[in-house]
Amino acid sequence: MWAYEQTGDDKFLNAAKSQINVTDNTLIRPDGSSFHHYLFDKETLKPDHGFTFQGHSDDSCWSRGHAWSVYALARAFDYVGDKHYLDMHHDVTNFSLNHLPEDGVTYWDYDFTSGDEARDSAAGLVTACGMMEIYRFLDDSDPHKEIYKNAAAKIIDGTIDMCADYESKDFDGLVSHVSCAVPYNLGVEGCASYGDFFYLEALMRYTNPNWKCYW
Numbered sequence: 001m002w003a004y005e006q007t008g009d010d011k012f013l014n015a016a017k018s019q020i021n022v023t024d025n026t027l028i029r030p031d032g033s034s035f036h037h038y039l040f041d042k043e044t045l046k047p048d049h050g051f052t053f054q055g056h057s058d059d060s061c062w063s064r065g066h067a068w069s070v071y072a073l074a075r076a077f078d079y080v081g082d083k084h085y086l087d088m089h090h091d092v093t094n095f096s097l098n099h100l101p102e103d104g105v106t107y108w109d110y111d112f113t114s115g116d117e118a119r120d121s122a123a124g125l126v127t128a129c130g131m132m133e134i135y136r137f138l139d140d141s142d143p144h145k146e147i148y149k150n151a152a153a154k155i156i157d158g159t160i161d162m163c164a165d166y167e168s169k170d171f172d173g174l175v176s177h178v179s180c181a182v183p184y185n186l187g188v189e190g191c192a193s194y195g196d197f198f199y200l201e202a203l204m205r206y207t208n209p210n211w212k213c214y215w
Contacts, residue, residue: 001079002215013080020076023069024088026050032095033061033110034069054181056109061095063106063123064179070096070130075213077137089134090144096127097151104158108179118189119177121163125198128152132205133213156202175199 004013026038026047035050035058055062073089076082099110106124107117131148138145163175173191180187204211 001076005079016076017080020073020085020088024084028069028088028092032091032093034066034092036062036065054183056111056183061099061110063096063099063108063110064120064126066092066096066110067106067123067126067130070127071133072130074130074133075215077134078213086134086137089130093127093131093134093144093148097147100124100151100154101158103162104154104156105162105177106155108182118179118182119162120179121159121175121177122192122195122198124155125159125175125195125202128155128202129198129205132202132209136209152202152206156206159199159202 001013001016004010004016027034027050029035036052036055038050039048040046041048049058051058052060052062054065069092070089073085073092077085077089096106096110099113100106101113104124105119105121106127107113108120108123109117128151131152135145135148135152138148159175163177165171165176171191173193174196176191177189178187178192178195179189180192182188
C-alpha cells in the first residue's frame, strides 16, 4: 500500500488487497481468532489447513501473531478506507480484548487468561498500537472508540507496572515478559528489541494521538 501511494502503480495496491482477502478467508476464524500459519495444497493451490509454530496448538490463537492483524488492518483501513477492513479489525480486536487478563499483560497464547503461564507483553503492546491507530478514524458515536482507548491504557499501565522492572540484574531492555517461542523454550519472558520498539510506539501514540505512523 505504501508502494502504491509512492508510485501510483495499481499492481501494488492489488497485491495488498489480495493478501488481506486471503487472510480474511483462511487465517481469520469466524470467532475473530486466527491461525498462526496456513498451508495451501502445492498442486491445486487451494487452502488446506491452519497450523502453528509458536502457538499452544493448531487450534489455539498465538497472541503475538494475532496482534499483527490488529495493527495491520488498522493501517490498511487508513490507506484504503474499506469498511470491510474496519469490520475485520473489530472482529480480531474484540477477540483479543475478550482474552485480556485483568492485569492487562497478555499471555503468550490466548488459550490462557489466568494462571502461571508465560506472558508476552509485546503482543499486548502491538495490539494497543493497533487500537490507537484505528481510534483516529472512528466517529465519537462509535462505542468501539472509548473501549479501545481504555483497553490501550490498561495494556500500557499493566506493562509499566509488571514489565518495566529496571532494578532486575538480568534486565537488558525496556520491558520484560516478552516471549518469543514458548513451545521451543526460546526467549521466554525475557527482553526483546521488538518489545521495546512497540513499548515506545505505544507510549508515543498515547501521549500524542495525532502521531503519524511511518509505514
